[in-house]
Amino acid sequence: MLQTRILPSAQNAYQYPLLIKSLLLSGSRYEKGREIVYRDQVRYTYATFNERVARLANVLSEAGVKAGDTVAVMDWDSHRYLECMFAIPMIGAVLHTINIRLSPEQILYTMNHAEDRFVLVNSEFVSLYQGIESQLTTVEKTILMxxxxxxxxxxxxxxxxxxxxxxxxxxxxxxxDFDENSVATTFYTTGTTGNPKGVYFSHRQLVLHTLAMASTIASLDSIRLLGNNDVYMPITPMFHVHAWGTPYVATMLGVKQVYPGRYDPEFLVELWKREKVTFSHCVPTILQMVMNAKAAQGVDFGGWKIIIGGSALNRALYDAAKARGIQLTAAYGMSETCPLISCAYLNEQLRAGSEDERTTYRIKAGVPVPLAEAAIMDEHGQFLPADGESQGELVLRSPWLTQGYFREPEKSEELWAGGWMHTGDVATIDGMGFIDIRDRIKDVIKTGGEWLSSLDLEDLISRHPAVREVAVVGVPDPQWGERPFALLVLREGQALDAKALKEHLKPFVEEGHINKWAIPSQIAVVTEIPKTSVGKLDKKRIRVDIVQWQEAGSAFLSTV
Structure with a gap:
């Protein structure tokens, strides 16, 4: 350890802890009269919000919640959830945001594993809760919402x-006041196998993440997504990485906040119109649902700025949103990273380039935000050059990354092997620092000794005018090891078969974007593509479905 000079503090100097309560106090300092809105039912000011957070803290304390206890919430996105995001950690307890889209068995596992002692339950989930309550091992009391x-x-x-x-x-x-390293929140992330894994974040981590996010989306001129005159509406569930941490940023800045409850595309459009929403964030599939809603047809969404994360932002969606007046900005993160790691920032060189070049970089994962470090590592743990060509696993360092998986030491050591957090994503980093996610390691298609990116194929296929949604996975092949298989949802009244898709992809082969063996030889046209609980493509389930279709000789498979 480097020996540095440390000067003594005055005896009575206040050692300011980085606690979530400091984020709460800032919003009402700036805009005490700004509103927090819940659907068409509740509307109150920041001054009232602060009082309600204090009231909730008193309710929980009187109910017996003590510092260190875990308090779980089962709710849709609401003003109540926002109050819980502050009150629970501010009294020293741990907020467990339950993913209500998991199966009852998985929810039961996460509640017992997290050792939840108190549970706040929305009335819509009472029957779900009652179905598992006899098997809960630590819950003592409940509150109805x-x-x-x-x-x-x-x-x-x-x-x-x-x-x-x-x-x-x-x-x-x-x-x-208490130790800023105290755990503030926990939630569970699902993988391809096994039980969900618990990640957790301290007060210090959440405050630093909030400050870094604010400095990125509110200060960098080529991004400039959220100022305190904006109107914020999350379209990412609050149970998913604290709605990407944005409610903490919005509250700190005193931004008007609009919470939609259960996500319904028609109602989201209605709320956008009525409340004059200017900033949101979501995964690509949710944005597509909103843009395809009946209420959205013919609507100019000019002035709506949206961060896209969770899944890759492809050019077709970027162009479609732009044509409707929506400014999309790609960002990258994951449950384990709190989540923000990078955002698509255009430097002076790129701003001076062509529109096509600017779009190319706006849909990449972007440049690491302040205090975040990114590198590329090969399978032997050796770093690879940031040349935009060398592919390896993306590894990270930042003060807000989860320090492990709750009560899973072996998986925690795997996550942090070599002192860097391993993302499981294959990526490149170029000379400007831009991260380009090529695929999940488990989703890379290995064919004939070559690696194909399912994300690249999805991007190119999505540019066909008949395609509304696409997922590409690798399926077993006796000759090549794996071959790409495309699952398609088509636009109304459109048709597309494997032969026509091959013709669409031929120009990209000729231009060198992909190799000829990257063209899927089989496709399936379906009405809906399986999604995970947070709206991502569920490629594990897709692979299983495809194998079953192939074994059954399904008629809707199209082969070149």
Missing amino acids: TDSADKSCPLANCVGEYESLLAEASPRYAFP
Whole structure:
């Protein structure tokens, strides 16, 4: 360790801890009258929000929640969820954001594994909760959250109904100081095999992530996505990496926030119009659903800035959104990274380039944000050059990366092998620092000794005018090891077979974008492509489905 000079502090100098409570106080400092909106049902100011956070803290404390306890939330995106994101960690407890789209068995596993002691349950999930409550091993008390006029609580060991409890609680709470390295939040990420894995983040990590995100999306001129005059509406679930951490940024800046509850594309468009939303974030599939909604037809979405993450942003979606007035910006992160790692920043050189070149870089994963480091590593743990050509696993360092998987030391060591977080993504980094994600390691198609990127193929196939949605996976092949298989959803009234797709891809072969053996020899046209609980393409399930179709000789498979 380098021996540096450290000067003494004054005896009474205050050692300021990086705690989530500091983010809360800032918003009302700047814009006390700004609104927080829930659907068409609730609307209140930041001043009221701060009081409600204090009321919730009092309710939880009186119910017996102590520092270090884990408090779980089962809710749609709401003002209540936002209050929980602050009140629970601010009293020293740990917020467990339950992924309500997991199976009941997986939800049960995550609650027992996280050792949840208190659970706040939306009335829409009461039957789900009741189906597993007899198998919960640590839960002591529950609180009902509901939009209904009926406030009676059907839950076992119920303290009461959320709004009724808040109405009776004090609007003041002396939030204490404590160690900034205390765990603030936890949630579970699903992999291809085994049980979901618990990731966790400290107060310090969340505050640093918030500051880095704010400096990226609010300060860099070629991005400039969120200022405190914007109107923010998340379209990424709050149970998924704290809605990508953006509610903390929006609250710190005093931004008007709009929470849509259960995601319904028609209602999202209605909310966008009524509340004059200017900033959102989502995965590509959700944006496609919104743009295809009946309420969206003929609508000019001018002024709407959206961060796309979770899955690769392809050119076809970028162009389609741009034609509707939407400014898309690609970003990269994952559950283990809190999540923001990089964002598509255009430097002076790129801004002076052609429109086609600017688009090429706007849909890449982008440049690492402040305080984040990225590198490329081969299978032997050796670093590869940042030349835009060398492919390897993307590895990361940043002060807000999860330090491991909860109660899984072996998997934690694998995650952090060699002192870098391993993402499982194949990528390149060029001389300008741009990260280009080529594929997940497990999704790379290995054919004839060559690696093909399923993401590159999806991008090129999506440019066909008949294609609304596409997923490409590798399927077993006795001669080549694997061959690419394309699953397609077509636009209404359109048709496409494997032969026509081959003709569409031929020019990209001739231009050197892909090799000729990258052209899928089989496709299937379906009405819907399987998605994960957070809206990503579920390639594990897609592979299983394709094998079953092939074995059954399904008629809707098209072969060149």
